[in-house]
Amino acid sequence: MDRIGMKIVQDKRDAVVAASNGREVEKKTVEGRDLLSVLVKANMATDVKDSERMSDEEVMGQICTMLIAGHETTATSVTWLLYDLSLPQYQHVQTKLREELLTLTSERPTMEELNNLPYLDAVVRENLRYRSVVDSTSRCAIKDDVIPVSTPYKDRKGIERMEFRIAAGEQILIPIRSLDRDKGIWGEDADEFKPERWMVGNTHPRSAEIPGVLSGVLTFLGGPRACIGYRFALMEMKVLIFTVVRGLSFELPESPPLIEPRSRIDIVTRPAIRQADGSYKNSMPLRVKLFGSD
Numbered sequence: 001m002d003r004i005g006m007k008i009v010q011d012k013r014d015a016v017v018a019a020s021n022g023r024e025v026e027k028k029t030v031e032g033r034d035l036l037s038v039l040v041k042a043n044m045a046t047d048v049k050d051s052e053r054m055s056d057e058e059v060m061g062q063i064c065t066m067l068i069a070g071h072e073t074t075a076t077s078v079t080w081l082l083y084d085l086s087l088p089q090y091q092h093v094q095t096k097l098r099e100e101l102l103t104l105t106s107e108r109p110t111m112e113e114l115n116n117l118p119y120l121d122a123v124v125r126e127n128l129r130y131r132s133v134v135d136s137t138s139r140c141a142i143k144d145d146v147i148p149v150s151t152p153y154k155d156r157k158g159i160e161r162m163e164f165r166i167a168a169g170e171q172i173l174i175p176i177r178s179l180d181r182d183k184g185i186w187g188e189d190a191d192e193f194k195p196e197r198w199m200v201g202n203t204h205p206r207s208a209e210i211p212g213v214l215s216g217v218l219t220f221l222g223g224p225r226a227c228i229g230y231r232f233a234l235m236e237m238k239v240l241i242f243t244v245v246r247g248l249s250f251e252l253p254e255s256p257p258l259i260e261p262r263s264r265i266d267i268v269t270r271p272a273i274r275q276a277d278g279s280y281k282n283s284m285p286l287r288v289k290l291f292g293s294d
């Protein structure tokens, strides 16, 4: 990532230097409001105060965050979606989705047109719930605290408790996917990929208790450090799915290998296939055809 990130930054810097025609680089020299322009501006412009200037290391940190947080998450979610659409039990979802996508005549629909497709919206939300590619995260308590629970539990000594006592410095695991698949929240079919549950009037009432930024699911977390990119991710996924599912059809290959969800370095859960030597390789073989061809 450092190698790729450094090249992206260096190319942009070279372009900025070329555009400045030998004059000092100022904020106005760097055109564009995209992330890379803003970062390079903060790094290079001579009219930015030293105390506000970003070091090369800080710029690279942002690029790595965006590659993992912004790119890998969305890409992996769509990968899992194509897998689910390929499974024989969910082929009807693929057909229904494509039928809806084909109601748009434009090949370059607007955001509004895509947001007006209810089944596409339901499919994206259900994918985010069902696959929650960031399967868990953790927090460290900065002071002693008490976390109330809705259902009493018995502690190690058999005493019934209505709360967890947390000491400063203790780590708390937030099991995102387990909550997104909780039968107490989503009902007995929580382990099924079922976009219909998001259609009007069908959402399970207890999902409203989940304090996620995207209503009902914890996939993007909640609170002040929730995902900053969730609206962008929803839109990006819709554009990708529109483009890909409208023109292509997906199914499993003959004798499909066992695809296993693997979380590496605890960030994104990717599909992988076990190799003969016991190691895993990220892979998702699918049979892809032009829609309508034999």
Ligand code: HEM
Pocket (backbone or CB within 6 Å): 065, 066, 069, 070, 071, 073, 074, 077, 132, 133, 134, 137, 138, 219, 220, 221, 224, 225, 226, 227, 228, 229, 230, 232, 233
């Ligand atoms: C399906 C797609 C995505 C998923 C599932 C996802 C999930 C998450 C989660 C769970 C967190 C909280 C992690 C934690 O604090 O432990 C997070 C944070 C973050 N996400 Fe996303 N994300 C997605 C897409 C994006 C996109 C598209 C961007 C940027 C364009 C983005 C940028 C970020 C950033 C910068 C943070 C850190 C926020 C902070 O700490 O204040 N994410 N994301």
